[in-house]
Amino acid sequence: MIPSEPKITPELVAEHGLKPDEYERILTLIGREPTFTELGIFSAMWNEHCSYKSSRLHLRGLPTKAPWVIQGPGENAGVIDIGDGKAAVFKMESHNHPSYIEPYQGAGTGVGGILRDVFTMGARPIAALNALRFGDPKHPRTRHLVGGVVAGIGGYGNSFGVPTVGGLVGFHTRYDGNNLVNAMAVGLADADKIFYAKATGVGLPVVYLGSKTGRDGIHGATMASAEFGEGAEEKRPTVQVGDPFAEKLLLEACLEIMEAGCVVAIQDMGAAGLTCSAVEMGAKGDLGIELDLDKLPCRETGMSAYEMMLSESQERMLMVIAPGKEEQAEAIFLKWGLDFAIVGYTTDTLRFVVRHKGEIKADLPIKELGDEAPLYDRPWVETPKQQRVDPASLDITATIPGALERLIGSPDFASKRWIWEQYDHLILNNTVQRPGGDAAVVRVEDGPKGLAMTCDVTPRYCEADPFEGGKQAVAEAWRNLTAVGARPLALTDNLNFGNPEKPEIMGQLVGCLRGIGAAALELDFPVVSGNVSLYNETNGRGILPTPTIGGVGVLDDIEKMATLDFKANGETILVLGATTGWLGQSAFLSEILDREDGAPPPVDLPLERKTGDLVRGLINDGLVTAVHDVSDGGLLVALTEMALASGIGANLAAPPPDMNPFAFWFGEDQARYIVTVENSAKALVLRRAELAGIPVAKLGTTGGDRLHIAGERPIVVDALRERHEAWLPIYMGAGLM
Amino acid sequence: MKSAVLVFPGSNREGDVARALHMVSGVKPAMVWHADTALPQGTDLVVLPGGFSYGDYLRCGAIAARAPIMEAVRAHAARGGLVLGICNGFQILCESGLLPGVLVRNARLRFICREALLKVERNDTPFTRRYARGAIVRYPVAHGEGNYTADAATLKRLEEDGRVLFRYVMPDGHRDDAQVLNGAANSIAGIVSEKLNVLGLMPHPENHVDPLVGPTDGRALFESIVGALEKA
Numbered sequence: 001m002i003p004s005e006p007k008i009t010p011e012l013v014a015e016h017g018l019k020p021d022e023y024e025r026i027l028t029l030i031g032r033e034p035t036f037t038e039l040g041i042f043s044a045m046w047n048e049h050c051s052y053k054s055s056r057l058h059l060r061g062l063p064t065k066a067p068w069v070i071q072g073p074g075e076n077a078g079v080i081d082i083g084d085g086k087a088a089v090f091k092m093e094s095h096n097h098p099s100y101i102e103p104y105q106g107a108g109t110g111v112g113g114i115l116r117d118v119f120t121m122g123a124r125p126i127a128a129l130n131a132l133r134f135g136d137p138k139h140p141r142t143r144h145l146v147g148g149v150v151a152g153i154g155g156y157g158n159s160f161g162v163p164t165v166g167g168l169v170g171f172h173t174r175y176d177g178n179n180l181v182n183a184m185a186v187g188l189a190d191a192d193k194i195f196y197a198k199a200t201g202v203g204l205p206v207v208y209l210g211s212k213t214g215r216d217g218i219h220g221a222t223m224a225s226a227e228f229g230e231g232a233e234e235k236r237p238t239v240q241v242g243d244p245f246a247e248k249l250l251l252e253a254c255l256e257i258m259e260a261g262c263v264v265a266i267q268d269m270g271a272a273g274l275t276c277s278a279v280e281m282g283a284k285g286d287l288g289i290e291l292d293l294d295k296l297p298c299r300e301t302g303m304s305a306y307e308m309m310l311s312e313s314q315e316r317m318l319m320v321i322a323p324g325k326e327e328q329a330e331a332i333f334l335k336w337g338l339d340f341a342i343v344g345y346t347t348d349t350l351r352f353v354v355r356h357k358g359e360i361k362a363d364l365p366i367k368e369l370g371d372e373a374p375l376y377d378r379p380w381v382e383t384p385k386q387q388r389v390d391p392a393s394l395d396i397t398a399t400i401p402g403a404l405e406r407l408i409g410s411p412d413f414a415s416k417r418w419i420w421e422q423y424d425h426l427i428l429n430n431t432v433q434r435p436g437g438d439a440a441v442v443r444v445e446d447g448p449k450g451l452a453m454t455c456d457v458t459p460r461y462c463e464a465d466p467f468e469g470g471k472q473a474v475a476e477a478w479r480n481l482t483a484v485g486a487r488p489l490a491l492t493d494n495l496n497f498g499n500p501e502k503p504e505i506m507g508q509l510v511g512c513l514r515g516i517g518a519a520a521l522e523l524d525f526p527v528v529s530g531n532v533s534l535y536n537e538t539n540g541r542g543i544l545p546t547p548t549i550g551g552v553g554v555l556d557d558i559e560k561m562a563t564l565d566f567k568a569n570g571e572t573i574l575v576l577g578a579t580t581g582w583l584g585q586s587a588f589l590s591e592i593l594d595r596e597d598g599a600p601p602p603v604d605l606p607l608e609r610k611t612g613d614l615v616r617g618l619i620n621d622g623l624v625t626a627v628h629d630v631s632d633g634g635l636l637v638a639l640t641e642m643a644l645a646s647g648i649g650a651n652l653a654a655p656p657p658d659m660n661p662f663a664f665w666f667g668e669d670q671a672r673y674i675v676t677v678e679n680s681a682k683a684l685v686l687r688r689a690e691l692a693g694i695p696v697a698k699l700g701t702t703g704g705d706r707l708h709i710a711g712e713r714p715i716v717v718d719a720l721r722e723r724h725e726a727w728l729p730i731y732m733g734a735g736l737m
Numbered sequence: 738m739k740s741a742v743l744v745f746p747g748s749n750r751e752g753d754v755a756r757a758l759h760m761v762s763g764v765k766p767a768m769v770w771h772a773d774t775a776l777p778q779g780t781d782l783v784v785l786p787g788g789f790s791y792g793d794y795l796r797c798g799a800i801a802a803r804a805p806i807m808e809a810v811r812a813h814a815a816r817g818g819l820v821l822g823i824c825n826g827f828q829i830l831c832e833s834g835l836l837p838g839v840l841v842r843n844a845r846l847r848f849i850c851r852e853a854l855l856k857v858e859r860n861d862t863p864f865t866r867r868y869a870r871g872a873i874v875r876y877p878v879a880h881g882e883g884n885y886t887a888d889a890a891t892l893k894r895l896e897e898d899g900r901v902l903f904r905y906v907m908p909d910g911h912r913d914d915a916q917v918l919n920g921a922a923n924s925i926a927g928i929v930s931e932k933l934n935v936l937g938l939m940p941h942p943e944n945h946v947d948p949l950v951g952p953t954d955g956r957a958l959f960e961s962i963v964g965a966l967e968k969a
Contacts, residue, residue, distance in 0.1 A: 154848050158879070159789040161749025245747050245792025337746060424850045424879040426944050427787075429753045431951075447949055558949060 044272035078528025103148025123187025135176030164423035177538030217312025380506035389598035409723035452486035470515020477551030486553030498542025565645035577672030581663025750787030785826025798828030827937030838887030844920025863965035903927035
């Protein structure tokens, strides 16, 4: 156990993740040596996870405004106006390190944390998504991590009662020893009833709500801001334990006391627990906060002030209650069986004061704790550009059907049904588009509006060219929303990178952010919330740069929503957008030729926008019967997914004679969509594409039970499905059920 | 029709079933808190919704079965009143002794959310009168502990008395106990009480009622209840 008041030594400072110059900064700021509790508070506030000290400078360049943005970054979650007096509240956040150390609890509490961020703002969560990256399937720990993370996400979300409707799962050896769990939640609120962390009013009670405080998760945020070496498992005590039942009660109780008009300010206790939430409430409201830890509901006896301030026990909230509303608020919480305790008051001193057992354990300037956190302009180098891959230079022994069969059954492309069937994706009875489509669609209340949502990023692209990769991640999210017929509105970003103290890693972060910013600006798709996860390295090797983009859009009428399955035999299959056969960094190169090189496909943002607007218009006017965006894997993988979803095959023409057939079928040119049209609508669709200036090519006709490219061996759709569905259950040792 | 939906701490499909009842019957059900001791006057139908009552950290439904409101539910059932328990509600009915048997962890130890095919074994009950006998319907399941089991004598009695109302079947319409999705004995998805007034089932008819969202096979179950109560 940690002794209550050890002497402050350079070693102790280093153990708290603070650099010598950061400690000097503390001494200057407070003019004396900090107490042990104060040292803990600084370590919690100034670690990378809470202070964004390496990324803040570059995050400022992101576009965050639009007429429909109610709240951008800086609060618990972003808020956008979706019309009819309603707002969508959403954010994505990582729980990477905890999920590697203890996958079930790490992933579960990741879901819990993001749900709390959303309902803290007064929104009822209506959907959850997650983006997962695991190491090489052959790595000895991967299977255990997949099983644990998936069970943890399901265990939390299913019990809490939010549908988990979408996401993405990928495998790559660069995530060996450092898997990624990015959890996203979307909530619905009345646009004029959003709650914030900013406290107002002096002498008002600061109330603690929810589960009791224990010794779990102490230093969780500091752990999450360090690299892993050997023995990462020994950090298990820093991982929190989730209780979705308590979270469900907390949700209902919070929404009820908000409705009753009791709440002035609210902040959940997430990373760095009580410290971070209390400081934020005070600092944002230009108020001081005084806490009396003797009043704190504790799960264990004998906890020190240090432990209470740094505990990351889950399912806890801090609120400032409106004058005279204490009794009403308390009655609501007691009804739900949750702890309710007045633990402090707001003051006009601008000090953060912590008392315990008659002693002052901390007395710090509250604004400076946040505002004076170190800010680094870390040195960075640009990632060297790679050459375009010339298809003619490739030595390909595979056949087109053979390559397709391998791709569709490979870890990244194989069906993820084994995973999403462990998530309750139907609860609340609003899931209009279930997992497996381009974007999930959830009905808003009784309709006709719907929200579309998706998670996207192609880490290979980001590694090869951070700027283009960052653009592409945003463009793909925008495209996936468009492909179901939604108007993309805003995004949340979850930036997962290695150690920012290395200039090449910092260069990846800077490049990706510039790309994200450029695309968000051009596509009118602002960033409204996000999270940064750095130091994703094990034994000195960084992950692939992975800036996951969570996009949200709105459909005015869910009955007009598009889906990707072929609808009938004899329909014309068109591709909108130009196909040049771009193979650099493609799945084909990686999976079939075992090489990951070349420049990734460039993203022409104005073209992306024009193409998307055309497609959305076609969907809205009912001119297309199926729509699917073309992303990694290229045209043939996209066509296969449309066939698999429907059981209908297709007869496809041979590629243009001047193009390498592998590059044609598997190239990953951006800004493309495949659509099917009835014969009666064909001329009109072609005309609309021509007017928009978007190239369109006929790929073939739907029909039959096989995919048949002229001149190639036909492949039975059911046989492809078997390959597609087989890999994950067999890998997880679960049989074929 | 007057219906009451019970709300336990940790219930989470109470809204889904309330919405389905409203949609089909035109009347909003009363939401009744677990700590209450009486049902609203004149309640015709009591629904125990899905969820994770009290977190289900003990045996599923074990704590809820002892909630104050359950005395009133037992009395309602004893009077012949209709009781419908879905998913966690089925688990609670078993734990409270209103239905025999128990629901244990799925055979493959994983939570399963997917559409299941069910055979409606009889249509002379208040819950199934709008289905054809032997109809194959699609309801989704969403459970981690839906593996129905009971001792051999109980199973035999249930079968002989025709109290298995819903059974999981394969696409060809036949049951296959070796392949059943959660390992349930005799592929049992739902059973009724001796007097046919208490139904417990694992799948969720309330999630298949709205054409805007998906299939509507579950609608007839609620229409059956409405019809039965009108007749009565």
